[in-house]
Amino acid sequence: MAQYTFEPFKIKAVETIPLTTHAARERFIRDAGYNIFLLAGETVTIDFLTDSGTSAMSDHQWAGMMEGDECYAGSRNFFHLQAVVRDIFGFERFVPTHQGRGAEQVLFGVVAHPGKVIPNNTHFDTTRANIEARGNTALDLVIPEGLEPTNRHPFKGNMNIAALRQLIEQTGVENVPLVMMTITNNAVGGQPVSMANIRETKALLAPYGIPLFIDACRYAENCYLIQQREEGYRDKSVKAIARELFAYADGFTMSAKKDGLVNIGGLLATRDPALFEQIQNRLILTEGFPTYGGLARRDLEAMARGLEEALDENYLTYRVGQVRYLAERLLEAGVPIVEPPGGHAVFLDAKRFLPHLPQSQFPAQALVVALYLAGGIRAVEIGGVMFAQKDAATGETHYPALELVRLAIPRRVYTQSHLDYVAEVIARVYAERQQVRGLRLVYEQPRLRHFTARFEMV
Numbered sequence: 001m002a003q004y005t006f007e008p009f010k011i012k013a014v015e016t017i018p019l020t021t022h023a024a025r026e027r028f029i030r031d032a033g034y035n036i037f038l039l040a041g042e043t044v045t046i047d048f049l050t051d052s053g054t055s056a057m058s059d060h061q062w063a064g065m066m067e068g069d070e071c072y073a074g075s076r077n078f079f080h081l082q083a084v085v086r087d088i089f090g091f092e093r094f095v096p097t098h099q100g101r102g103a104e105q106v107l108f109g110v111v112a113h114p115g116k117v118i119p120n121n122t123h124f125d126t127t128r129a130n131i132e133a134r135g136n137t138a139l140d141l142v143i144p145e146g147l148e149p150t151n152r153h154p155f156k157g158n159m160n161i162a163a164l165r166q167l168i169e170q171t172g173v174e175n176v177p178l179v180m181m182t183i184t185n186n187a188v189g190g191q192p193v194s195m196a197n198i199r200e201t202k203a204l205l206a207p208y209g210i211p212l213f214i215d216a217c218r219y220a221e222n223c224y225l226i227q228q229r230e231e232g233y234r235d236k237s238v239k240a241i242a243r244e245l246f247a248y249a250d251g252f253t254m255s256a257k258k259d260g261l262v263n264i265g266g267l268l269a270t271r272d273p274a275l276f277e278q279i280q281n282r283l284i285l286t287e288g289f290p291t292y293g294g295l296a297r298r299d300l301e302a303m304a305r306g307l308e309e310a311l312d313e314n315y316l317t318y319r320v321g322q323v324r325y326l327a328e329r330l331l332e333a334g335v336p337i338v339e340p341p342g343g344h345a346v347f348l349d350a351k352r353f354l355p356h357l358p359q360s361q362f363p364a365q366a367l368v369v370a371l372y373l374a375g376g377i378r379a380v381e382i383g384g385v386m387f388a389q390k391d392a393a394t395g396e397t398h399y400p401a402l403e404l405v406r407l408a409i410p411r412r413v414y415t416q417s418h419l420d421y422v423a424e425v426i427a428r429v430y431a432e433r434q435q436v437r438g439l440r441l442v443y444e445q446p447r448l449r450h451f452t453a454r455f456e457m458v
């Protein structure tokens with residue numbers, strides 16, 4: 001029997017959950033072109049679309065919002081955030097941004113001149129799009145185990161270091177302006193990266209003088225999983241692990257909407273004074289002055305407080321425990337998922353869930369639609385809709401190795417009975433999986449098409 005970890009908080013404010021009928025959901029999803037991004041939130045019962053910007057803030061954070069000093073430059077909330085960034089990450093030079101992609105567009109706007117190659121263990125969709133939009137190549141170099149849903153390697157998010165070395169030698173150091181590592185590795189199932197892998201990546205890059213940037217959205221969950229799974233870290237605090245990890249980094253981007261426990265906000269940091277100057281100039285052009293970066297000062301205060309709360313180990317035990325609980329309940333029902341579960345989400349393996357659907361009929365998207373119809377659960381496709389690429393020369397479509405459905409659990413929002421409901425609905429859909437029909441794409445945009453695509457049922 002799956003064990004549930006006690007919530008280390010009491011609930012002070014509540015929000016009503018919408019309950020809908022099957023007939024109503026059929027109408028809502030048809031009108032949305034079978035794309036859950038186009039559904040109104042009020043038609044969703046359990047919202048597992050994303051863990052990004054969906055956290056419940058604490059009373060301490062809400063109190064901090066009232067202490068926002070809304071002056072244009074040099075607010076006290078910026079200086080508080082600066083002290084927290086220095087304390088947790090050990091970086092002196094940073095700017096706030098409105099969210100993760102704000103940091104990405106500023107960074108790549110400065111370093112990614114057309115024709116460069118930027119490797120990552122696995123790029124997330126916005127990172128890839130920001131790199132490609134500037135005429136660069138975004139390369140994924142995750143270890144092979146990361147693409148095997150049933151392989152129980154403890155750090156499936158790791159970088160393939162041999163492949164990275166080969167790439168640098170073939171491409172030329174001058175064509176690789178930086179290397180990124182996404183922790184946890186969201187696109188392959190929220191899988192963590194080991195400290196050893198980060199250390200080795202840094203050791204490879206140092207002689208070439210190539211900077212290592214961390215995509216730090218879920219760094220606290222990654223550091224907690226290092227504490228739990230990597231030899232030599234069991235007795236270290238998550239904060240001490242974070243300090244060691246960021247000591248290997250030359251910079252980082254962060255969507256604070258994840259492990260910053262805020263509804264909006266991001267960070268961009270570097271150790272390089274010349275790069276920092278360029279970053280500040282570009283930030284002023286696109287996001288705002290360097291002491292607010294596109295955010296209200298009250299949001300900076302909530303971020304400073306949220307960053308500290310996300311390192312509370314009772315919170316992290318509950319948080320990662322919630323993900324493991326849902327995964328175990330699904331495994332008990334025989335549902336195919338990516339194993340072992342990572343830090344923020346459970347990923348259903350749509351290829352094994354719906355083997356009767358070819359990739360051209362978007363099995364993961366079809367499963368997302370089935371979950372919504374069955375129980376008003378909103379999950380998200382991470383498969384062919386998000387990542388398939390058309391070969392410009394042949395017109396052929398290349399599908400990604402994985403067809404996943406991500407059930408991302410918002411932080412501090414849902415309780416055990418919500419997870420039990422989700423597990424029961426998914427088990428029911430799995431028992432009746434032969435009835436799930438594929439989808440045909442009828443409308444798409446050239447970039448980030450999953451946000452606006454429309455489908456019809458096959």
Ligand SMILES: Cc1ncc(COP(=O)(O)O)c(C=O)c1O
Pocket residue numbers: 052099100101102124126127182186215217255256257266
């Ligand atoms: C790994 C990763 N990087 C970057 C981003 C982009 O962050 P944002 O949505 O705040 O722009 C996300 C968002 O989900 C992410 O998961």
